[in-house]
Amino acid sequence: MKRDDFKKIIKLRSFWKIDRRKGNYKLPDGSWLSEYVAKLIEQQMDLDGIRIAADGNLELAVYKHPNWVIMPPFEENEICSFEEQCRRADKLVREMIG
Numbered sequence: 001m002k003r004d005d006f007k008k009i010i011k012l013r014s015f016w017k018i019d020r021r022k023g024n025y026k027l028p029d030g031s032w033l034s035e036y037v038a039k040l041i042e043q044q045m046d047l048d049g050i051r052i053a054a055d056g057n058l059e060l061a062v063y064k065h066p067n068w069v070i071m072p073p074f075e076e077n078e079i080c081s082f083e084e085q086c087r088r089a090d091k092l093v094r095e096m097i098g
Contacts, residue, residue, distance in 0.1 A: 001050065001058045007096055010040050020098035038093050045089075052088040054078055 011018050016033060024034045045051060051061035051068050059072045061080075068085050070078040080088075 001048075003052075003056045003058065003092075006044070006058050007092070009044060010037065010096065013040055013044065018096055020096070023098045034093050034097050037096055038089065041089055041092060051080065051085055052092065054080075056088075 014037070016027060016036060018033070018037060024032055026032060027036060045058070048058075049060055049062075050058040051070050053059045053070050053072055057072075059070050059078075061068050061070045063069075066082060068080045068082065070080055072078070
C-alpha cells in the first residue's frame with residue numbers, strides 16, 4: 001500500500017482533525033494528538049497485517065521474534081527490528097502532525 005493512501009485511511013478513521021497546520025494539539029482528555037494518531041496507526045497496521053518498509057510504503061509482514069519480516073510483492077523480504085519499526089512509525093506520525 002502506498003504511504004499516502006495509508007495516511008488517508010488514518011485521517012478518515014480519526015475522530016479528531018489531523019492537519020499539519022494545526023500541529024500537535026491537546027485533546028479534551030489532556031493527551032496529545034500525536035499519541036492518538038500513533039495508536040490509530042498501530043491498530044490499522046495490526047488489523048491489516050502490514051508494516052512500514054524501508055521505502056516508506058506499507059507491506060505485508062509477520063513478526064518473528066525479535067524482528068519483523070516485511071514481504072513486498074516480487075521482491076526480497078526485508079528484516080526489520082522492532083526498534084526500527086517504531087522509528088518508522090514515529091516518522092509517519094511526525095509527517096502527519098507536523
